[in-house]
Amino acid sequence: MHLIGKGRLSMDRSTTETHLSIMDLPLILTQLFERAQQPLLPDVQGPLGLFVRYLRRKPGRGLAVIYTVDAITTAHKARVNDPNRAVSLTLDEQALHGAQIIFTAQQTHQASLAVEPTGVLHIADLGIAVQKFPADASLSALAASCDTTLQSQLFPMLQTAAQTQLQDEAWQLTSADAEPVRYKPASRCVIRYRLSLQHPMTGEQKTLTIFGKVYAAAEQAQRVQLLQQRLHEEQTQMGVLPLLPRPLAILPSLGLTFNEAIQPSANPVTNDQWDTLRTGVRALQPQLERGRGGSVTRILLPEEELRLTGQALARLHSSTVMSKDAPRTGAKEAKRAKERAALIASRNPTQAEKVQTLSQQLATRLEASQPDNYRPAHGGFKASQLLFHSHQVFVVDFDGFCLADSALDVGYFLAYLRPSGLWYHQQGMRQWFEQAAEIFRASYREAMHEKGVASETLDAIMERSRLYEGALIFKIATRRVNRLNSPRPQELSAMLEEITTCLA
Template identity: 60%
Template sequence: MKETSHSLELSILELPAIVTHLFERAQRPLLPSAPGPLGLFVRYLRRKPGRGLAVIYSVGEPGTPVAVRKAQAGDPHRAVSLALDESALEGAHIRFTTAQAQQAPLAVQPTGVVQVETLGISVQAFPADNGLPALAASCNTAHNGPLFPALEAAAQAFLHDQEWRLVDARAEPVRYKPASRCVIRYHLTLEHATGGATTRRKLTLFGKVYAEPEQARAIQATMQRIYDEQSQLGMSTLPRPLGTVETLGLTINEAIQPADLEEGVETQAALRTGLRALQPRLVRGRGGEITGVITPAEELRLTAVALARLHTSAVRSEGAPRTGAK
């Protein structure tokens, strides 16, 4: 009895093994710092007609507690992406088999992306990203790279003093959407020579790298106009725009955070960022019993004020509005 095409069909559950095998064939590690065996855990999956299948995995160690795995899922360094072209799909079915994926010729692109062109497969591990070709360079804070002088200029603009010199910088990716954008926290160490004394200080800035350099330029220009408008009215709630590295499609902005963190002072309480800052916190007693709920009233109020000011601004963005298609 002949096997039907559906009996050989590859399922989504088998894709992690395909991804792992492709990385092994390309002699590229899934997670360079991991000493033992690794697994891939789905963080995001999207299937849109005409646009193929996209899956984002988080790399983790098998047997890791669920709570730890959830915490690791937000780490961009653990992000591995799989993209299947529309040609690799037939409705909800994958056209190729496991054997074909294992035997088809592959190529490693200059960006680090592994491609099996004949089957329409692309896999990549952070910071390799075909859709964000400047991502790796935006995380490279080497003194001889294009990012280092841009960070120094942004710090000088923030401090209103051209005499500050950048002596060290470290990039920390904090939010990442493959092929679209990545938010990076830059930890800077600066020095200022005055007379015979040298002053050293820490500074944190945020960068955001976009898929299209023109998009970065347009967004930063709009943010600058809104910031100027609000500053003139004495009610600025936006981080101050500090520059754009157009060759990288990277915007650099002021970091809004507690002063003690900016100065490098350790704090006891963990800083709650993003949507977590707007979520209620549960107070637990003995045995884990919930004894109270703390509503972040001030954070919600400030967010509401910022949104109201943004939507009543006279500034209009360049080009067509975002549709969320990416």
């Protein structure tokens, strides 16, 4: 009846007396909705399937799985990835032993099921919570952040945000639609709002798109929005195009922020790729030309995009906007690297010794690393946080904004710039990465030097950035563990070789 991942899952075997596995969870989820007498997807006739869209198991934070509900007959390519069809299941840490579930199906049948006012189905004794979007026990403002009806508390704030962007308080909001675009259960959700407005003086009508982001912690929303406003104002006063979208408003009661959308050209003049809005992941993908037999004849580099990225990072690192939190030190990154290495070693016993040895070497050097000073830093600077349009780069997602060694952001970007083909020694991947990394480094150095940073300081930043690269490669390596994927020794070996190179 149910699907998990890419294949069909048969639920014929009895799970009544044995402990459950991850593969049994779709049946348990469905049975809970049946007990609550709630349909999974009222508008679809026939058998339904549950298709995994997100799965994470993080130590101390339990297991989270998001399924898309769709007709079981729907072809894979036609299957929707709509958060409004998302159903999530979370298991508390108490319900798990490593990756194993410690309760049985019989226990789920017998345990008391509570239906919370938010719509969350909860078995407290077993640490199970099941919720259909937009219900979220830990992100309680999500449903209200998607309610665009005229009577909602969201509607007037959307109008205020639109008036701020249009710089005219006369514009009236006539209707709005909410489209969730990135959702992390219990944490945050990015929502695209499509607005229809009318000007009462002229009768003119206009459509507008803005983005909202709702946080589980309202104080985080306020902190992040204030920092973004200060960054945006600082750069506007400098007479340059700000490197981040304009913050528009905040609804504190919901922990919901609003920001301007970076819009592609409505009527592009040419077929130039810069006329379209591109994410950093798309813009910084390796491109190779191949000849006969598949041999690489030419490596195509996104030179302008890499130069713009280096310049943008230098602008951020030279900002006067400071976080009030304690600096994110090398010692903190060393601790995280050792924790990630321990997790990787537990799942890869044949490579555990090398993993632990490298993590200890890396941690020792990170703990001893000292920058000349701590500067404003993005804290998660990678391709997925970049948008390219009109020969400009825009940086988004400042949730991790902090004071840190500038080498952190440089190392973060370069660790994630590595194409996945590098872990499998695919032809051309090494050359592409090394040449792309050099363009980024050179652009960053030049921009920082123009801002008065001494060459000796830049040399030290680049040297320390190699340590942060290594630490972040450990983070990349934990993805397979957190997603409960099977170990891939070849992939891990390539990552460990890369960390060894960073330490050399």
